[in-house]
Amino acid sequence: MTDFTSNPPRARSKRGTEFLLYFSLIFVLAIPFATAFWLLDVFQKQTLNLHGPLARAWAEADRITPLIFSA
Secondary structure, three states, X not given: OOOXXXXXXXXXXXXXXXXXXXXXXXXXXXXXXXXXXXXXXXXXXXXXXXXXXXXXXXXXXXXXXXXXXXX
């Protein structure tokens, strides 16, 4: 029986080159839309205490890319 208590096996990352390519494309395409919606929220709520456009675009790309690979 193998003892993994001192050196557990490392989990292999599922985010390969193809995943990063799709993530990058979706992220770049999401930036203008995230910026527009962020500006709309800033004017409606009159506060800057919101996630910025890059954080919104990153979250959107992080949400959409796995959906592509799950199909």
